[in-house]
Amino acid sequence: MKQERPQAAKQDPKERIKNFDSVSLGLSEEQAQAEAKRCLQCKKPLCVKGCPVEVDIPAFVKLIADGKFGQAAEKIKEKNNLPIICGRVCPQETQCEVECVLKNKAAPIAIGALERFCSEWQLNLQKHSKPKTNVTEGGNKVKLAVVGSGPAGLTCAADLAKMGYSVTIFESLHKPGGVLVYGIPEFRLPKSIVESEIDYIKSLGVQLRENVLVGKTITLPELFSQGYKAIFIAVGAGLPQFLGIPGENLDRVYSANEFLTRVNLMKAYLFPEYDTPINIGKRVAIIGAGNVALDAARCALRLGADESIIVYRRSQKEMPARLEEIEHAQEEGVKFHLLTLPTDIIPDENGYVKALKCLKMRLGEEDASGRRRPMPIEGSDFVLGVDTVVVAIGQRPNPLITKATAELKTGKHGIIIADEKTQATNLKGVFAGGDITTGAATVISAMGAGKRAARAMDDYIRRN
Amino acid sequence: MNQILKKEKLAENIKKITIEAPEIAAKAQAGQFVSLIVDKKGERIPLTIVESDRQKGTITLIFLEVGKTTFKLGKLEKGDNIVSLLGPLGKPTHIDRLGTVVTVGGGVGIAEVFPVTRAFKEAHNDVISIIGARSKNLLILEEPLRQVSDKLFVTTDDGSYGQKGFVSDVLKELLERQTKIDLVYAVGPVPMMRVVCEVTRPYKIKTLVSLNPIMVDATGMCGSCRVNVGGETKFGCVDGPEFDGHLVDFVELQKRLGQFCRQEESSRECCRKK
Numbered sequence: 001m002k003q004e005r006p007q008a009a010k011q012d013p014k015e016r017i018k019n020f021d022s023v024s025l026g027l028s029e030e031q032a033q034a035e036a037k038r039c040l041q042c043k044k045p046l047c048v049k050g051c052p053v054e055v056d057i058p059a060f061v062k063l064i065a066d067g068k069f070g071q072a073a074e075k076i077k078e079k080n081n082l083p084i085i086c087g088r089v090c091p092q093e094t095q096c097e098v099e100c101v102l103k104n105k106a107a108p109i110a111i112g113a114l115e116r117f118c119s120e121w122q123l124n125l126q127k128h129s130k131p132k133t134n135v136t137e138g139g140n141k142v143k144l145a146v147v148g149s150g151p152a153g154l155t156c157a158a159d160l161a162k163m164g165y166s167v168t169i170f171e172s173l174h175k176p177g178g179v180l181v182y183g184i185p186e187f188r189l190p191k192s193i194v195e196s197e198i199d200y201i202k203s204l205g206v207q208l209r210e211n212v213l214v215g216k217t218i219t220l221p222e223l224f225s226q227g228y229k230a231i232f233i234a235v236g237a238g239l240p241q242f243l244g245i246p247g248e249n250l251d252r253v254y255s256a257n258e259f260l261t262r263v264n265l266m267k268a269y270l271f272p273e274y275d276t277p278i279n280i281g282k283r284v285a286i287i288g289a290g291n292v293a294l295d296a297a298r299c300a301l302r303l304g305a306d307e308s309i310i311v312y313r314r315s316q317k318e319m320p321a322r323l324e325e326i327e328h329a330q331e332e333g334v335k336f337h338l339l340t341l342p343t344d345i346i347p348d349e350n351g352y353v354k355a356l357k358c359l360k361m362r363l364g365e366e367d368a369s370g371r372r373r374p375m376p377i378e379g380s381d382f383v384l385g386v387d388t389v390v391v392a393i394g395q396r397p398n399p400l401i402t403k404a405t406a407e408l409k410t411g412k413h414g415i416i417i418a419d420e421k422t423q424a425t426n427l428k429g430v431f432a433g434g435d436i437t438t439g440a441a442t443v444i445s446a447m448g449a450g451k452r453a454a455r456a457m458d459d460y461i462r463r464n
Numbered sequence: 465m466n467q468i469l470k471k472e473k474l475a476e477n478i479k480k481i482t483i484e485a486p487e488i489a490a491k492a493q494a495g496q497f498v499s500l501i502v503d504k505k506g507e508r509i510p511l512t513i514v515e516s517d518r519q520k521g522t523i524t525l526i527f528l529e530v531g532k533t534t535f536k537l538g539k540l541e542k543g544d545n546i547v548s549l550l551g552p553l554g555k556p557t558h559i560d561r562l563g564t565v566v567t568v569g570g571g572v573g574i575a576e577v578f579p580v581t582r583a584f585k586e587a588h589n590d591v592i593s594i595i596g597a598r599s600k601n602l603l604i605l606e607e608p609l610r611q612v613s614d615k616l617f618v619t620t621d622d623g624s625y626g627q628k629g630f631v632s633d634v635l636k637e638l639l640e641r642q643t644k645i646d647l648v649y650a651v652g653p654v655p656m657m658r659v660v661c662e663v664t665r666p667y668k669i670k671t672l673v674s675l676n677p678i679m680v681d682a683t684g685m686c687g688s689c690r691v692n693v694g695g696e697t698k699f700g701c702v703d704g705p706e707f708d709g710h711l712v713d714f715v716e717l718q719k720r721l722g723q724f725c726r727q728e729e730s731s732r733e734c735c736r737k738k
Contacts, residue, residue, distance in 0.1 A: 172550065172681075172683050173681065174501055174508075174547070174548035174550075182681075182685075210548070211548050211549060211550045212487070212550075213550060213551075213553070213683055216491070216551070216552060216553060217487050217488065217491065217550070217551065217552070218487065218491075238684070238685035239684060239685065240685070240686065240687045242687070242697065248697070249690055249692055249697060249716055249720065251719060251720060251722075251723040252723070254687075254688075255686060255687040255688075257685055257686050257687065258680060258686035258687055258688045261680050261681060261685070261686050262680060262686075266507060266508070266680065267505070271727065271731070272727075272730060272731045273505060274505045274506075274507075275505060275506050275507040275532055275533060275731060276507040276508075276680070277507075277724045277727030277728065277731065278727075279723060279724055279726070279727060351716075351719040398683075398684065398685065399684065399702075400683060400684060400702065
């Protein structure tokens, strides 16, 4: 009999679109233990190979099966400094779980749900155990700087602190977490969880300095002259892209970054208790179909929109968002206008959005990305009545630090060029990783880069 | 951190505060700004750095109490702290020896032209300043500007002080009298900047304006501050805040500034009731 994976309890879609609380409530102890017992404990576990930060998956799953939930959480933390976050937002279906040998006979082990379960179980006990610090010879007291406090920066800082370095993270916003706090909404990743993960990293001795914009407040050469021996740049991809179509500067046209930053970081959903406003109408179109687009679409419903419509030029198959998120969005009533290309944003007499002029598309030959290229169907133009538009077609690397540091070698779209294995840049003692070196990608791939950089920085310090 | 060391009332609803901010003071140049949050639930707003003192490690801001945030900022006293302060942001003004520079400030915009006026003066330009307010009691920084200008003109809309009329009237007269002008630099309400640009356009005199669009992060990440400059979309926070005034779409700018009017209104009301 083909065994199914346990289904975590979820908030009812009708209820949850009225609040910003967590959608998935996580597994119960019984569910988690039963699921963990399904694990075959492979001698050569393929799942670990799928994990960018090399978590010892069979070991922590075994501990859950044995009811040792706290120990399971500690096991994950040996490699992964942000386990609850990964449990919630990692695309396990394309990483560890896709490698699980059970996937052919039954469903793969729900590794992500188990990771979240034991880490949250431990958090609820408020037992953030102080990890043993492993001080490397000569590494102690050496000052290192990390620029940016998103997943890559936090991971690198935590690993370096565990090695005994004195690490300071510089963050430009007033709150640490990067995309975890400004981008991913509360209902997918509660900010209290991000805070507790960051508290854990601080408990390792990492110093955090908010409101410092490296490149403006302080430059890379100045950091070196202040005694930092090496620097890791992890400033992310936060430069919003626009379509370049008429009407894009109308009122109530937002970049996804602006929309989500207002809602998540600045808590516009609690306006006027919080001071930052958001102005949306009743019919919101979100252009794009990645995770960011779906986050914006689901936020729009929670902010009171009657209709939230994804407008995407390709078909469902090509949507870059995680399947789980697409399903959640569908359950909540987000509508999908696929194979649709917006060409104009039409204003009303007051300069607000009145409608979106679109073209119908069909799929042609495969393009460079391996996806079938969308082609406009002649004479298929139509008008979609909407009063708010969110442009969620991707972000490019933040250009501030590279503009301020002309010697730093950059590549396509302004990414910083870094070595794949060591994350080293062309500048001595300067490393870079995460979205700033890849363009917008995932939390976990950024964390993997943070880990590689930490190792390479340690190596660099020992050699110099 | 970010402690208010000095506070002064310059005019009705216009306040000046000096804040301890050594890192920002060490870097700040004329034309740059900070992004600040007044309290824990506050929004981020941009304000021009009017003065910075490297030795003392302080910066000075001048603001008009117009929305909830500036009202709350105005309520803080000496010894209070601002929750968050980021800077210096934006591109500094390109200061050079150009010849004759006219700086034009309207309302609280006078505070913003002050550091630029001084910088042009220090670069050995002939500096003519034109400042204006609705009426005498709203006029600020007349003396400090006089000290850094070769000539200073003052206007008030109601004629209660200086010449009756607008700053743009004085600029027009200067041009009609064939004063040789190499650069005009204007800061103030959008309609004022627009008129100044229309006045200089036929004379083909380079005219810079420093814009104050709505910003959230103010570091180039949200795009809230996008401005149409010569048909291209620019971000006020990182590409600006200064732009060639002859290329700025002021109509769009004015519209975008009003985008949250209704929310701001309700926000201010509940602030007043408290």
